[in-house]
Amino acid sequence: MNSPTDKREPFDVLLDAYLEELMAMSDADVMDTDNPAELKATGMQMLEAAKAEAGKWRLAAAKAQLAAGRKTVSTDDEPAVSVAAAREFLRKASNDPRFTLAARGLDEMSDDDALRLYRQYKRLERERNDPGEDGA
């Protein structure tokens, strides 16, 4: 999976450029107006509008990626593992801050769910180690 937030996007660059331009304005340029408060308000409005546009672009990019369908790596490709080994992995993972797990407790989880969660973890680990594997 390749999240659209992973890399800088054109609107981020535009925003940064706009901010830099604002910051680079000399005091004389800023003061060369009859109404500094109005100038500031206008600048803030433009900045907010640019941020909203950047946000819309990000969301549109996410939608486009979802609609296009990603080349996902099937969890069925994971090596076979016993239910006991999957549960043991999940038990250890639940004490590791790199992992997040919101699921039923291990003691009340079905075997199918334990195996699925195990495979999903392994897939995330594999994609983390080889980000190009999902075709991104």
Added chain:
Amino acid sequence: MTPGQRAEALIARYGITDPRDIDVEAIAFASGIEVEYHPLTGCEATLVGFDGRAIATVKPSHIRGRERFSIGHELGHWELHRGKSFRCRIDDPDDNLASNRVEEKEADTFAAHLLMPAPLFNPRVNALNKPSFRNLEGLASEFDTTLLATAIRVADVNKLPVVLACYTASGRRWFKAADDVPRRWWLKKRLDDDTFAYDLLTHGKQHVGLGKQPAEAWFDNNDAENFEVFEDCVPGKNGEVFVLLYLETDMMDAGFDPDVGRRYNQYGSYASRRST
């Protein structure tokens, strides 16, 4: 920031100004979550995450609003509780209202604000005036949420004097009142047989829309007989009934009730019901 503010900040970040643009799956994806649909045992959804990426698995439902809420809930866990492991929600979303689990309540709050953000939701609630469940269905349709989640959010935004409650034959499961509803009104723990909700629960007879009822059918207060309240109800699942009460101005303005919630102890003194 509170969980609700965090969710609404995401909506603002993506420049969303129309409920139809709240594509929760795309928002989750932009936050690093991929959503999968898979039958689950005894759970609405699960989340596994490793570093900055996660997979949310959602139990398929023919009610899209339910799936959307589950995705919002898991996104809430991802945004608020990353790096932790905990038990997920129990089988039904409204069970969390009767639960004390902090993470689950926070994730539910996040989901509610994400799907029904105040800047988009509140103006529509204000326009409802005196809402029935039918009105709320319209709102739920616009935001693509379930009727229950919408009704809870309406009480939560505190724009209307409403109380939402869930009852079964064995009594009240939970209730949520708008913050401005005076705490002096004590909602009954068991359904009074004069209520429409009782008719619905015991006889399957549904009263359509809001109807006036004596407030004493709904509240324990001695002076409740002097007031009237509007009631609407709809059937829930597994023998539940959801109730929407609308309080008029006189009930909202009623002063402190020194008698409600208190009773005499063995020495003849008043004792707070909450402490006994």
